[in-house]
Amino acid sequence: MGFVIHEDTAEAEILANSRIKQPVLAILTIEDDLQLFRGNRHNFADLIDAGKENGFLVYVVTANQLKLNRKTINGFTYDPGTDTWMLQKFPFPHLIYNRIPLREDELQPEVRRKIAACLRNPNVQIFNPKFFNKWSLFKWLRQSRITKPYIPATSRMQSVSGLGRMMLQHRFLYLKPVSGKAGKGIMTIQLQPEKPLPYRLKIQGNKGSTTYNCGTIGKLWTRIKKESTGERYIAQQGIHLAAYNDRSFDLRALIQKNQRGQWDISGIGARLAGSMSITTHVPRGGSIEDPEKLLVGVFGQDEANKLLTKARNTALVIARQIERGSRRSLAEMSMDLGIDQAGNIWFFEANAKPMKFDEPDIRKRSLDRIFQYSSYLLRTKDK
Ligand SMILES: Nc1ncnc2c1ncn2[C@@H]1O[C@H](COP(=O)(O)OP(=O)(O)O)[C@@H](O)[C@H]1O
Ligand SMILES: [Mg+2]
Structure with a gap:
């Protein structure tokens, strides 16, 4: 040439x-x-x-x-x-x-x-062509018999009557902005029918959270509207997360495609909530922990091992279904998974643009995987 x-x-x-x-x-x-x-x-x-x-x-x-x-x-x-x-x-x-x-x-x-x-x-x-939104994720994951059991009941928050119907089924709800991240705008509602002001609304602020007690669902709705500043929201069944030293925690999985072009777990970390926080985000007082330590502390060694294996398998089937639903070819995502007090696994969200994982082994693997998957793409491109 x-x-x-x-x-x-x-x-x-x-x-x-x-x-x-x-x-x-x-x-x-x-x-x-x-x-x-x-x-x-x-x-x-x-x-x-x-x-x-x-x-x-x-x-x-x-x-x-x-x-x-x-x-x-x-x-x-x-x-x-x-x-x-x-x-x-x-x-x-x-x-x-x-x-x-x-x-x-x-x-x-x-x-x-x-x-x-x-x-x-x-x-x-x-x-990684685009961000996910929380409502699409739930639609996609509901479509499969395999992933459906891991999805908390979720609906779009559009009317006071819809919220009322949801409260009849679940006394504990999370309200989350469809396009939210890092805990921004998240609220919880707890229904305590025996109290004179039965609706307890908690709003996540930058450090702690603010609580309002409302007497009627109409008053609750007005307050929510005021706080949600025009964002679109989902309402979701609240999961009573397993807790370690009275702090709830969840799992963060990093799932990437590997050198064979298949979804693979690059690592699973745990995030322990700050004492005054309704989420587990590190900037809101949460901390990074070893998932095995937390799970052994709550469930004992045998059950903890089983749960970790189950969390890995669950993350993989969910990743595949998200890719199917999005109708795009994806390369990586991170996923927030909750474990309730009975040891059931729940999906909270997936992020198409995962943040850096601070655990050194996960970090190293995540960087190498980008290039392993890239090599796979180049190798198989013209076949
Ligand atoms: N339905 C729920 N039940 C219990 N805890 C939840 C629920 N949804 C979210 N959380 C808690 O709040 C955190 C943030 O929620 P998430 O959906 O990941 O929103 P964000 O995009 O702001 O990170 C989760 O990691 C979990 O700790
Ligand atoms: Mg999250």
Whole structure:
């Protein structure tokens, strides 16, 4: 094959290098006026580094920079020596890993168009095409006989009569924004019929929570509307979670596709709730724990082992059903699973853009898996 002489020598050099067939992965994000691009920069730097170890060239690209008809792309790389991000030209990527950090960014028309164009483009494979919303997840998981038993009763919160019907069946409810994350906007209702003010509403604030006691469901509804600030919500059967030292906890599983293109568990961690919190999020006073320690503490060693195996298998069947429901090919997700006091497993939510896991072994595996799965995609692409 002859050389094409380019006016732009930098471009010629880049193209010559890319003929060596090094696989190239671009981390997709969005531009930012103040800091070049958005997203978790530590995560991006770790990905670039893990890419090197796995034989990949990795760079960060914004939706704007990603021009699908070019041979070279402007993107960013990280220099650990000087701790700076640098603009450079890179070869067009074989794979695009979507890490656009915010829903609202991903919903911008030009970003949606760019992602749709990537999905159509035969020269590139994009994974993690979009965020999930909580209501779609429940619809998908209800459709399968296998996943249905793990789903708490859930409905859209649209009317006071609907909420009333739900309260007849469940005295404990979680109210959650459809597009929420990190515990934002979450409320609980507890019905205590023997009390003069029987509806107890708890609202999760940044540190602690606020409680309102309401006499009628009408008053309760008014208060909920005021607090929910126009967001769409789901109402969900509240699960009485297993508790360790009087604090409830749940499991966070990271599920990724592996070198054979199959869903696999990269790790399961546990999050123990802060004492004043209705959720287990670390920024709200929760802490990271070893799941085995918590489960052994509550259920004993034998039952704990069984539960962990069951949680892993459950996470895998749920991941497969979510992928089916979304009708997209996915590469990874994280999942929040609850275990109730009787040892039943419950699905709370899955995230299409998992946050960094702080457990070092899970972290390492999660980075390597991105490239193992990428290699699988490249290997099987043209078959
Ligand atoms: N139905 C429920 N019953 C009991 N606890 C719940 C329920 N739903 C959520 N939680 C608790 O609240 C946390 C946050 O809920 P989640 O659905 O993951 O929302 P977010 O997107 O804000 O993380 C869960 O990890 C769990 O600890
Ligand atoms: Mg969550």
